[in-house]
Amino acid sequence: KQEVTQIPAALSVPEGENLVLNCSFTDSAIYNLQWFRQDPGKGLTSLLLIQSSQREQTSGRLNASLDKSSGRSTLYIAASQPGDSATYLCAVKGEIVGGAQKLVFGQGTRLTINP
């Protein structure tokens, strides 16, 4: 059974710092990994999607890496801004089993950027 863990559960940093959020998963047989952002009272917004054959994806100040063999992904945020404050979730999509393909989420990292 796939398990996804995100550390730390909460992180508070001053504005302007570069930071890294971590995601680990127990089963390396994944299809892809997706990073989401969730603002309070809102749904999830997709940030980056990394296919299992890829090593990283970049979008603006965000860079996500994937190391399947070690079961790890990182989300790097450059030059953080107060507007980056949100909960960040990673989700792993597994291989097809019995016709279904599960997307398993971590518990998220609650990020606060202090002005």
Next chain:
Amino acid sequence: EAGVAQSPRYKIIEKRQSVAFWCNPISGHATLYWYQQILGQGPKLLIQFQNNGVVDDSQLPKDRFSAERLKGVDSTLKIQPAKLEDSAVYLCASSLKVHSGNTIYFGEGSWLTVV
């Protein structure tokens, strides 16, 4: 492009009452998901549809939860009777296909409080 629509946004009911949530996915998306997110946790998949067929409902508490997707478009999730532990956000999501690397798009959620 319109996103995933959900209603109602907020609902407060007493335990043992029933509630229904509605979801309209992004046009053309064959796959529809219902997730339950308890405060402080990552989303947990309840049920996954491909068109109007169920792909995965292994984590749906079938004694009290039911879901349908008639005509392969809109979907409803029903809880009857509700328990205190059902207090959560119910997120609907959609993607183009089940077995693909496509991004999953989430609605803003239906917030349920059971008192």
